[in-house]
Amino acid sequence: MSNKILSVRGLSRIHGVQCPLCISSTGPEHDTNMCPHCGSVVAAHDVNFDLYRGEILGIIGESGSGKSSTVKTLYFDEAPTAGSATFYDGGMQHDMFALNAAQQRSMRNKRFGMVYQNPHLGLNFQISAGGNIAERLLMSDLKHYGEIRTRAGDLLVRTEVARARMDQNPKTFSGGMQQRVQIAKALATQPPLLFLDEVTTGLDLSVQAAILDLILEIQHELGTAMIVVTHDLGVIRLLAGRTLVMKHGRVIESGLTDQILEDPQHAYTQRLVASAL
Amino acid sequence: MNAHYELPLEDAGYSFGFLDEYAKKEVRRCILKAISIPGYQTPYASREMPMGRGFGTGGLQLTLSLIGADDTLKVIDQGSDDSVNAVNLRQFVQLTCPGVEVTEKTQKATLIQSRHRIPEKMLTEQQILVLQVPYPDALVVVEPSEARRKVMHGEADYSRLLVKLYEDVVRFDEITISHRYPTRLNGHYVIDPSPIPRWDVPRLHQSPALVLLGAGREKKIYAVPPYTVAEPLVFDDIAFRVEDFRDANGKRIACRCCGSTVSFLDELIDDAGNVTHQCSDSSYCEEQQETISARKQA
Ligand SMILES: Nc1ncnc2c1ncn2[C@@H]1O[C@H](COP(=O)(O)OP(=O)(O)O)[C@@H](O)[C@H]1O
Ligand SMILES: [Mg+2]
Ligand SMILES: [Zn+2]
Numbered sequence: 204m205s206n207k208i209l210s211v212r213g214l215s216r217i218h219g220v221q222c223p224l225c226i227s228s229t230g231p232e233h234d235t236n237m238c239p240h241c242g243s244v245v246a247a248h249d250v251n252f253d254l255y256r257g258e259i260l261g262i263i264g265e266s267g268s269g270k271s272s273t274v275k276t277l278y279f280d281e282a283p284t285a286g287s288a289t290f291y292d293g294g295m296q297h298d299m300f301a302l303n304a305a306q307q308r309s310m311r312n313k314r315f316g317m318v319y320q321n322p323h324l325g326l327n328f329q330i331s332a333g334g335n336i337a338e339r340l341l342m343s344d345l346k347h348y349g350e351i352r353t354r355a356g357d358l359l360v361r362t363e364v365a366r367a368r369m370d371q372n373p374k375t376f377s378g379g380m381q382q383r384v385q386i387a388k389a390l391a392t393q394p395p396l397l398f399l400d401e402v403t404t405g406l407d408l409s410v411q412a413a414i415l416d417l418i419l420e421i422q423h424e425l426g427t428a429m430i431v432v433t434h435d436l437g438v439i440r441l442l443a444g445r446t447l448v449m450k451h452g453r454v455i456e457s458g459l460t461d462q463i464l465e466d467p468q469h470a471y472t473q474r475l476v477a478s479a480l
Numbered sequence: 481m482n483a484h485y486e487l488p489l490e491d492a493g494y495s496f497g498f499l500d501e502y503a504k505k506e507v508r509r510c511i512l513k514a515i516s517i518p519g520y521q522t523p524y525a526s527r528e529m530p531m532g533r534g535f536g537t538g539g540l541q542l543t544l545s546l547i548g549a550d551d552t553l554k555v556i557d558q559g560s561d562d563s564v565n566a567v568n569l570r571q572f573v574q575l576t577c578p579g580v581e582v583t584e585k586t587q588k589a590t591l592i593q594s595r596h597r598i599p600e601k602m603l604t605e606q607q608i609l610v611l612q613v614p615y616p617d618a619l620v621v622v623e624p625s626e627a628r629r630k631v632m633h634g635e636a637d638y639s640r641l642l643v644k645l646y647e648d649v650v651r652f653d654e655i656t657i658s659h660r661y662p663t664r665l666n667g668h669y670v671i672d673p674s675p676i677p678r679w680d681v682p683r684l685h686q687s688p689a690l691v692l693l694g695a696g697r698e699k700k701i702y703a704v705p706p707y708t709v710a711e712p713l714v715f716d717d718i719a720f721r722v723e724d725f726r727d728a729n730g731k732r733i734a735c736r737c738c739g740s741t742v743s744f745l746d747e748l749i750d751d752a753g754n755v756t757h758q759c760s761d762s763s764y765c766e767e768q769q770e771t772i773s774a775r776k777q778a
Contacts, residue, residue, distance in 0.1 A: 305635040330647050337646045342639040348649060348715035370650050 207291050208396055208428045209254040209277075214286035216272045219243030221284075229452060231471065236267065236452040245452045246272035250286070252447060252457065256395065257426040261443025261460060263433055263475070268449040270432040274398045277430070278317050279307045290314070292395065312342040316389030320401035322381035325388065326373050332359065332384045333369035339391040358387040362417060379410035383417070390421065400432045415441055436479040440464060448472050497544040498576040503527055507545035507701070511692060514703035519669030520633075521616050526699040536569055536595055538696030539612035543569075543593045546608060546692075549579035554589035559597040559744070559760035569593065584763050596659075598680040600743050600764040603689035605706060611674040613695040616702065618662040618672040636668050641713060649718060658723075662713045670713060671702060679722045679744040684710035725757065735759045738768035 217225060222241035229236050229245040236245050247269035254260050262270045276283040277299070288299040292314055302310065319325040326335050336355040345351055356366045362383040368376070373384050382402055389397055399418065403411040419442065421427060431442050439446050439460055446463050448456040448471070456469045467473045497504060503525075510524040529537040547553065553573055557566040561584040570582055583589050586599040595612040603609060619629040622640040632638070641662055648655050659675040663684060673684060674693055684691060684704050691704040704710055712720040725733045725745050732741045736756045743764060745757040759765035 304631070308635060308637065327643075330643060331650060333650065334643050334647050338639055338643045341642045341646070342637075346642070346716045348646065349717050351646065351715075 206255045207253055208256050208258075209291070210289040211250055211252050211254075211277070212287050214250040214273065214276060214288065215248045215284045216246045216269070216276055216281065217243055217248070217284040218246055231450045231453055231455055234451065236269070247276075247449075247452050250447075250454055252454075254396075254428055254430065256428055257422065258445070259422060259429045259431055259443045261431050261433065261439040261446040262449060263436065263439050263446060264449035265434060269452040270434075270449055271400055272452075273449075274317075274400055274430055274432055278315055278398050279311050280317075290396070312339065313392050314394050314396065316392070316394045316397045318382065318385045318389050318397070318399045318402045320404050322373070322378070322385055325385040326381065328372065328374045330372070331370045332364065332373045332376070332387075335373065335384060336388050336391050339388055343392045354391065355387075358391055359384070362387040362390075363413075377410075378406050379414060382406070382414055386414075386417065386421070390425070390427075393425065395426075395428060397427050397429045398432075399429055401434070402431075403438060404433070404435070418442060436464075436475065448475070494576060496549070496577055497547060498529075498572075499527060499541065499544050503541075504545040507541055510701045511542070511545070511703065514692070514701045515690070515705045517669075518705055518708050519665035519671045519702055521700040521702050523699055524701050526696050529696070531568070531572070533697040534614065535565060536593070536612040536696070538694030538698075538701075539593050539595070539610045540569060540572070540694075541696065542610045542692050542694040542701065543573065543591060544576070546610075547573065547577055547580055547591055549577070551590045552581040552583050552588055554583050554586060554592045554763075555594070556592070556597060556599070556761075556763075557595045559599075559746070560762045562762065565595065585767070586761075586763050596675045596677075597744070597760060598676055598683050598691075600759070600761040602683075603687060605688045607689040609687075609689050609691045611676070611691065611693045613672065613674040613693045613700075614697070615660070615672055616693070616695040616698050616700040618660070618670045620672075633669060636670075638662075638664070638670050638713065641670065642715075645713060645715070649715075654721075655714070655718070661720075664711045664713060665704060666709050667711075669702075671704070673704075677723060677744060678712075678720070681710070681712050681720070682722065684708075686710075733757045735765060735768075738765045738772065740765070740768050 220241050221243050224240045225238040225243050225245055226248060229238055250273050264270050275281045277288055283300060290297040290299050333355040336358055337351045340351050340354060356369055359369055360366055364380055364383050373381050403414050433439060443460045446460045447454045450471050456472050464476055467476050495501060507524060510522045514522040527541060529540060555566045555570040557563040573580060574582060586601040591608050593610040617629055619632055622644060623629050645655050659677055660672050661678050661681050662670050663673050663681055664670045673681060686707050688706055690706050693702050714720045727733050733745060734741045735743060735745060735758050737758055740759055743759045743761060746760045748756045748758055
């Protein structure tokens with residue numbers, strides 16, 4: 204399919220020494236992600252999905268279920284233990300984990316964007332908000348100061364941060380504003396794929412709603428494909444067309460979000476949906 | 481260094497150039513590697529020298545490894561041949577390298593060791609310039625981990641240095657770096673060109689002379705080989721500017737000794753608070769003065 208942007212197969216991320224029993228003794232049916240034989244943590248195992256252009260895929264699950272581990276490997280923050288991911292871009296197929304470090308860095312800087320729950324991970328608090336966005340533009344070889352200023356200002360305005368705050372340090376911003384700056388930074392290179400990891404967690408409800416609206420607007424305007432990680436069913440309901448449900452490092456259910464919400468198959472998902480009603 | 485100090489040549493049997501032949505060979509191998517990969521910080525086994533690190537031991541080891549009995553050496557510190565540091569280093573070479581001539585005239589030297597300046601006079605293919613370097617890595621201002629800096633250099637990832645320049649322009653409307661201006665060689669490695677002023681940076685570009693940079697404490701050697709492309713990091717729309725020696729009326733200030741209006745000037749303030757300017761390169765200044773007095777006599 205020409206509309207596919209990402210294809211993930213057999214993706215695993217295991218922390219620790221690993222033994223032959225790690226996989227068979229962890230997962231939802233064992234109610235743990237830690238191997239009782241060697242103590243390794245199977246943070247994510249055998250994750251499979253496809254993502255299409257402009258689509259928002261949700262990953263939901265309780266804390267520790269492996270959601271962040273999954274997106275971190277895809278954003279090259281961490282190397283996977285096993286599995287493959289193919290990124291379809293500009294008529295080419297890229298075997299992501301076979302790329303060398305420089306190629307991965309370039310893909311991450313130019314073609315992906317990431318928004319973390321903790322703005323300290325996504326922003327440099329030593330420099331101005333505009334400088335943070337400039338960094339990404341400079342990484343993608345834009346070396347024209349005037350153009351960098353204009354683009355950074357436009358991005359901030361688009362994410363509803365006043366242009367006048369561009370030269371201020373994001374340290375002084377509210378939590379919601381910091382997330383907006385992160386989103387502006389992630390969008391700087393107009394990437395076709397965005398990762399959002401618990402971007403509204405910990406924010407006031409009204410601020411959450413405004414940021415979720417912004418994310419939807421961006422998807423409509425730019426057709427950016429997104430993987431949205433959250434433990435909040437409300438976020439999934441609002442944003443994601445399709446959803447993966449994770450528990451103890453495994454995907455236990457996947458499909459159209461509406462179907463999962465109306466007719467959850469797995470007992471865990473049923474409880475999750477029931478508790479959110 | 482004590483000017484009256486003499487090395488116990490007979491007892492210890494110091495070899496020509498103080499360093500033993502193995503040490504010199506190792507430095508020369510590193511020099512060759514540094515020349516082969518312009519701007520790459522080549523690690524070397526920096527030796528203990530009979531003077532404190534930070535007094536040019538990195539440059540001195542390069543000089544001692546390169547120098548032969550038929551060489552003519554010039555040593556300068558901030559443009560001056562007469563500063564204590566320059567005198568000490570020169571005496572040390574004279575003491576340990578019998579037969580080597582020393583000079584203050586830039587054009588007479590085959591080897592020039594310098595701290596903080598490149599001579600005003602254009603160097604030639606026959607000359608080597610050795611620069612003393614306190615901090616060899618231009619990335620140290622943005623990345624404390626050397627392991628990560630190495631990866632950044634390997635991938636030519638200098639975006640964070642450029643962000644620093646960006647922040648500079650945002651805050652001060654111009655790039656405020658006065659010394660150690662990050663300079664890119666052949667489109668790849670960015671070097672710290674040692675604490676030379678911006679004035680000297682364009683002279684690294686396509687220099688006919690080999691420029692070697694040595695950091696003794698940090699144990700690194702790197703090179704700007706002859707005719708290398710050396711470009712200061714800038715934005716497309718903000719040009720690199722050298723120091724501007726103009727008075728309040730926009731007139732180029734002249735050296736108070738030789739009257740030159742084309743040299744890098746040091747600012748001097750006397751006890752009465754009067755500000756005057758003088759060539760930083762003392763050899764250049766003297767030669768200008770000689771030319772003027774010769775013209776007057778003729
Ligand atoms: N560096 C690490 N070393 C050991 N265990 C880790 C490491 N990083 C994450 N984990 C574990 O992996 C599991 C999945 O973590 P994570 O992907 O962050 O979960 P989630 O994002 O769903 O809350 C958790 O049990 C976590 O403790
Ligand atoms: Mg997480
Ligand atoms: Zn195990």
